[in-house]
Amino acid sequence: MSSSPFQPLAAYADDAIVADGEAGPRTVGDLRRDVLAVAGRLPPAREGGEIVVVCGDRYHFAVGVLAAWEAGHGVALPPNTQPEVVRNLSRRSAVTLLLHDTDASEGADLRVWLADSAAQAQGVEDGRRLRPIAETRHIATVYTSGTTGDHQACAKSAGQLLGEARVLGQTFDVDGAQRVLATVPPHHIYGLLFGILMPLLAGASFIRDTPFHAETVAATARRGGATILVSVPVHLRSLTVLEEGSMPALRRVFSSGAPLPPATAAALIDKHGIRATEVFGSSETGGIAWRVSETCTEPWRPLPGIRVDVDVRGRLLLDSPFVPAAEARPYVGGDRIELVEGGFNLLGRSDGIIKIGSKRVSLAEVENRLLALPGVIDGAIAAVAVAGARGHELIAAVVVRPPTPRDEGRSASEWIAALRTGLREWFDPVVVPRRIKIVDRLPREANGKLRRQRLLESFDIKGASATPTRASEAATAPSPSPPRASPAQVLATYRLRRTYPAERSFLVRSHAVRRRGGREVHEISVQVPSEVDRGGAGPALARMLSQVICRVAGLGRPRRMRGAGLRQAVAPGETLLLHLEVERPEQRVHFALDRGGERCTDGVVDYTDLGGLREAQVG
């Protein structure tokens, strides 16, 4: 790989059209002027500081990203643009600004800045160029769904992100005559790389709009003169209903995010003469390999500069310039593969991540968000394989609190509607469980482990195979082999208040249940948040304890707590061991909280057993 810095927009003549669409064409000169104007209004850059860019218009997105880099910032890309996710990301300490073209109340509206830029420019060409970007500079953080349930941050240097965009342009012969149309949003790394950065580095142009329905995709491609389509299997499948001749001749059609179903590949060839180029990669690793898919059995060919191997457990081993330098070499991927003549075949994932449509979904993450919703006492998520481009759908079984005077008479369907609304704040609608059932209790064994088969049976799912999910199976029982991505496993995360950020969450790291002299004994390892309340750790610990009794031990709703005060100070980030001894007939729990063998506090909690209180209602 070359060590020369990246020279943004160097590949173009000033009057070349770089972006076109409903909102009108823009030249490279316009783009440079807008980038410089926006960069001049950004807050001063600081080490590790980032700007969140959320724009529907791909030209706006390009301006935002290039301006952030010009002013010395990195950019943060959210996993989706659901309001809570963007808000949460924007409140991280590293984030200096939210730059958007939506009607969000927070952050800066890029459209207003661009209007000012256009008004001030009026024929003035100052001849300034954009600053080069050094290969080692950190320029982006991509947030994705991780196996442990929290959003995982993947840091990208210019060498990884722009280096990959350059290799893609070279590999797929993208030149100044090409125009890219993408049906995937620009904040997604695939959409950013293929829809914006690859054309920018190759001197090509892109279409500003992101069409959705098949007829709109075809019309936008025809009208905008697209020669390259960047899409996902779900969108490509819908193109197969269009009549022959309705799609313009395309030089290349990219498909990524999920495997292209063979039936879709065949129909694309049949109807439109399109042989899709599938690209395999991930947010963490960048692009890995590609193939032109006619039967979808063709081997995957590694991209230039990438070496692929397989370990004894069948996992993908990767040596790639697009993997962060800090990661070990070879990088161990989450996919199982086999090496074949000319490349490799993909055999499936080796962790708890599934794909719905082309959205990457961590069941643990959905489960954790579900458990954090108000009124939820216990809950479980399972994935069921379904036909068609969707691939999987999620189902959820939820135990809700017994009726309080406030929600007396709240029906199961009202609960379900409230849960859906709560989850939609965090997830793309595709990820929100298709079926939610309010149940009395989950089919857990004495050690708290979920009997997933019985969960599926309660949904009357026959013949469908549940995807075994390590993360989800481990919701209450430690897994013998923790996933690669996390040094220490997190079984559950508890925010004590809905508004608290992740730094203020308790992490449950292990949970074991034994019987001792007729008593049920739980041993739970809990990590104190890295930030605790101003009121000190005591009240926070008490609230954590009642949540753990409810949700981890699955006993019921705490009624009364009597305990000794804290005998030892508890420091942020420390791991504590919580012992619970349950007297079921008395509905009482004796608790003790230890730190490194020393007692911090102990006491008794009376709880209300919820079993049989509510007749299960099926929603």
Next chain:
Amino acid sequence: MSTPPSEADLERELKELIIESLMLQDMSPDDIDSEAPLLVDGLGLDSIDVLELAMAIHKRYGIKTKADDAQNREIFASVRNLAGYVAEHRGKSSASE
């Protein structure tokens, strides 16, 4: 035109098509309110559902959606809107043939 199915019949037919094409096994047409939003707050269809439903309507009625996604959002807003669009375009194609 031969006697067109009534508005209510068409709405019921579309509800059956929604349940069948989106595999909503737990639902019956009576569970779907013709005026409730199909996406998000009402039936809770997501973007994959909408594309699947558009394909099903194309196959069943030979009707394409518009080449403008703002108009398509309007068409797919509720069963009532969808029925109006299908009725209008079915009428057009039979009249022109």
